[in-house]
Amino acid sequence: MSSAYEQAQQAGQGAVRAAICDAAIELLVAEGPAALTVRRIASAVGCSTKVIYTLFGGKDGLVEELWREGFTRFGQALGGVRRDADPVAYLEAIGRAYRAYALAEPHYYRIMFEGVVPGFEPSPTARQDARETFAVPVSAVEECLKAGLFAEADAVEIADTLWIAAHGVVSLELAGFFTHDEAERRFEKMADALISAYSTPT
């Protein structure tokens, strides 16, 4: 009988990387960033801590991998929103998916947007890649503009504003300043106010 680590080792370096990432993800989702220690990850996957240093260059390198993984999952959550004939309804659904993701994987969200892993800061390239996640809401805003439902303006600027609003609600909710229901109400109010501000006068 061979351990998961030995199996991955036979399959090559890439498999070991993946196994370590999986173990780290499991620890993160189950217990939060505090459980993300090099020793625990190594012990979970069945190798020594040294392996993590040779493959990722240190804890921060591994955390950056998780950071990217978080944005991938986030992007899938946003990209998976069903399109709607009404572009504004589609945009609102994306907003709700934003909050739903943050509540579903709060530890990921806080690593991605609130820097809760002490020494870690994402590399410029990782940050740029992360920005691409927001192509989904930006294109939704563009559709609203094309349909003449929003008054002439920069799509990225509007999308950023909606992003800020969604992040504001979710961040304060995760920090314990709002209950789930309060946050939900504030979220809807916020969406109504912003969308009405951007909409063309009817």
Add this chain to the structure above:
Amino acid sequence: MSSAYEQAQQAGQGAVRAAICDAAIELLVAEGPAALTVRRIASAVGCSTKVIYTLFGGKDGLVEELWREGFTRFGQALGGVRRDADPVAYLEAIGRAYRAYALAEPHYYRIMFEGVVPGFEPSPTARQDARETFAVPVSAVEECLKAGLFAEADAVEIADTLWIAAHGVVSLELAGFFTHDEAERRFEKMADALISAYSTPT
């Protein structure tokens, strides 16, 4: 010659508490949350780590004191905004003071609103006290309502929405997703959009 700690010790327990808090504040402001270690604080003030445990019950007890201090400073920053004949202009000035405080003392801000000190969570009473900081923006919104400049609505709800918007901008700015200038533009756009949404039709 006596150390600062010995002087404080003669002046009583309260003075020692204050000296420890001051040392912790200095470390926090200068170097951020990572520098907030029991050993460094004790060494800075000239006592053993044990004192911090007898006076504060542990690191978290001391951090809660800093948390409260942060909200006191924050409240002073918001309360110090000069009143304006136009309630809406006053409200906007409060918003700008919000962001200015966060940028002036980012380490405090992140402890207060983003829980960047790993194990720490404020007590319910501390959280309730913190909420009183927001009496300033709420009363400003009430003035806008009284003056008939805002359409009939709950003042707390509107103030919360503005809080969420300000926090969203500041939080993403501190996380490195917006440059200073980008954040400033987004902040103004956000304020314009929300205030126009809440204003009575002219």
Add this chain to the structure above:
DNA sequence: TAAAAGGGGTAACAGCGTTACCGACTGAAA
């Protein structure tokens, strides 16, 4: 005066990220 009680310093514990050291294994060259 003697006893009780409490605060504070020392030194230790377990755990953290990281790395020097060294053995083992791989691949290429002779």
Add this chain to the structure above:
DNA sequence: TTTCAGTCGGTAACGCTGTTACCCCTTTTA
């Protein structure tokens, strides 16, 4: 085929973290 170079990884350590058991000393009380 044999030998050598080079890399990968496990062990054990370093210095750091929060925390606490132990003991001394001071102060208060009987």
